[in-house]
Amino acid sequence: MSQAAGKANAGATATAATPRLQVGGSFTLGRLSEGVILGLAAVSSRESVDPVDMALARTLEEDRPDLVKPPVDPDDIDPASPNRRYRLTMVRYFPLHDDDRRDVVVMRGALEAVLAKAAISRKDKALIRRNAAWAQGRGWRPLAVATAPVTGRDKVGQFTVEGFVYIGLGHAKPLPNEGPADWAWVQVWSASLRVQHWINVAVVFTLSATGYIIMDPFFGPTAGEGGDVGFLMGWVRLIHFSVGFLWIVVGLTRVVAAFTSRDRHLRWNAWWPLKTKTDVKRLGQVVGHYALIKEEAPLFLAHNPLQQLTYTGLYLACGVQMLTGLTLFGLYHQTNWFWEMMAVPTHWVGIPFIRLIHTMMMFFLWAFVIVHVYLAVRADSLERHGGISSMINGGVWLRRDAKPVDAPEIG
Numbered sequence: 001m002s003q004a005a006g007k008a009n010a011g012a013t014a015t016a017a018t019p020r021l022q023v024g025g026s027f028t029l030g031r032l033s034e035g036v037i038l039g040l041a042a043v044s045s046r047e048s049v050d051p052v053d054m055a056l057a058r059t060l061e062e063d064r065p066d067l068v069k070p071p072v073d074p075d076d077i078d079p080a081s082p083n084r085r086y087r088l089t090m091v092r093y094f095p096l097h098d099d100d101r102r103d104v105v106v107m108r109g110a111l112e113a114v115l116a117k118a119a120i121s122r123k124d125k126a127l128i129r130r131n132a133a134w135a136q137g138r139g140w141r142p143l144a145v146a147t148a149p150v151t152g153r154d155k156v157g158q159f160t161v162e163g164f165v166y167i168g169l170g171h172a173k174p175l176p177n178e179g180p181a182d183w184a185w186v187q188v189w190s191a192s193l194r195v196q197h198w199i200n201v202a203v204v205f206t207l208s209a210t211g212y213i214i215m216d217p218f219f220g221p222t223a224g225e226g227g228d229v230g231f232l233m234g235w236v237r238l239i240h241f242s243v244g245f246l247w248i249v250v251g252l253t254r255v256v257a258a259f260t261s262r263d264r265h266l267r268w269n270a271w272w273p274l275k276t277k278t279d280v281k282r283l284g285q286v287v288g289h290y291a292l293i294k295e296e297a298p299l300f301l302a303h304n305p306l307q308q309l310t311y312t313g314l315y316l317a318c319g320v321q322m323l324t325g326l327t328l329f330g331l332y333h334q335t336n337w338f339w340e341m342m343a344v345p346t347h348w349v350g351i352p353f354i355r356l357i358h359t360m361m362m363f364f365l366w367a368f369v370i371v372h373v374y375l376a377v378r379a380d381s382l383e384r385h386g387g388i389s390s391m392i393n394g395g396v397w398l399r400r401d402a403k404p405v406d407a408p409e410i411g
């Protein structure tokens with residue numbers, strides 16, 4: 001992350017009585033350089049015995065002697081307290097940019113406390129939290145830095161979040177050379193696809209719960225034991241059928257979108273990712289990578305071919321579930337040609353077999369959901385691409401030097 005300061009991992013050793021703190025570097029949101037963020041975090045009075053101040057001072061001395069660290073009058077420091085987890089320091093003539101010296105007030109403290117008080121855009125907030133969480137995972141503690149301009153007569157303006165420094169004890173893992181400028185946020189999934197995704201989640205959950213009760217009415221009184229079953233199963237079945245028909249409508253809109261949408265991720269040809277020899281080769285590379293045979297696999301912005309084939313299979317499974325559901329429903333309504341036609345498969349394979357397929361598909365969907373959630377969490381944690389939140393906000397994070405093979409326009 002912070003290149004120059006990142007080398008400071010050798011770190012600052014405080015006195016025997018204080019813990020051995022290291023400064024791992026700094027993260028900037030881009031307005032100030034990483035060195036300036038370090039310098040701002042380090043401003044303190046010369047007499048300070050705060051272990052963080054001492055670690056920062058030592059880091060600057062050893063690794064960034066070029067950075068100016070103006071002395072601060074102890075009266076200009078308003079220390080943090082349990083109720084206000086940041087410190088305020090007035091600094092005179094601080095060189096924020098090369099020759100641009102200004103009076104500023106520096107807010108330094110716990111990330112969330114600073115984010116709550118200082119101005120920051122929604123995107124920067126996501127970016128800073130993402131980097132902080134990642135650094136925390138490697139054993140570092142982010143110490144946020146915000147600045148406010150001081151105008152005539154010591155009037156303090158609005159605070160703006162600038163970045164943070166990494167403070168850690170001896171066990172913190174070194175950070176690679178990577179900064180926010182190395183990442184870009186790319187919009188991928190359309191709003192309609194995301195809405196459908198979450199409708200599917202609710203629908204599959206409801207149909208599974210009611211379907212399971214239809215399969216095995218395990219609660220409430222049973223007629224066999226002489227209990228009054230009332231209309232309980234009627235309601236359960238009514239919910240199952242109603243939500244089932246709603247799901248069919250949602251599925252049909254997805255099919256219509258596949259042939260009418262201008263979004264290439266929604267188009268029908270995305271369902272079959274093996275159109276050329278290169279596609280087949282890429283599938284082989286992805287499978288090899290998943291099987292731990294190949295170290296590298298091509299990068300895809302949207303789904304890789306293996307994911308895509310899995311989702312195509314899932315769509316087919318959902319189609320089978322809808323059709324077998326309609327077949328079973330048709331059995332109750334043998335009064336018109338449509339339901340007579342829907343029930344025809346029961347004449348070929350028998351009603352129990354259709355029920356068996358309908359039930360097995362339910363267990364297949366449960367297995368899919370478990371693996372799907374596991375893989376989504378795993379990929380998001382390892383690749384840091386924001387895959388999970390992409391199903392809410394539609395975008396993923398991509399390294400700027402990345403060249404996804406399915407989006408040659410990027411990179």
Ligand code: HEM
Binds near residue numbers: 207214216248324325
């Ligand atoms: C996620 C989707 C679905 C799941 C998990 C699911 C699950 C189940 C289960 C486990 C049963 C009990 C099977 C048995 O023992 O007979 C069942 C019954 C049934 N399902 Fe579904 N189902 C789903 C979708 C649908 C759809 C889309 C329809 C169509 C409207 C439908 C209509 C029916 C019907 C008519 C029955 C028989 C009810 C009865 O005989 O009382 N299901 N479902």
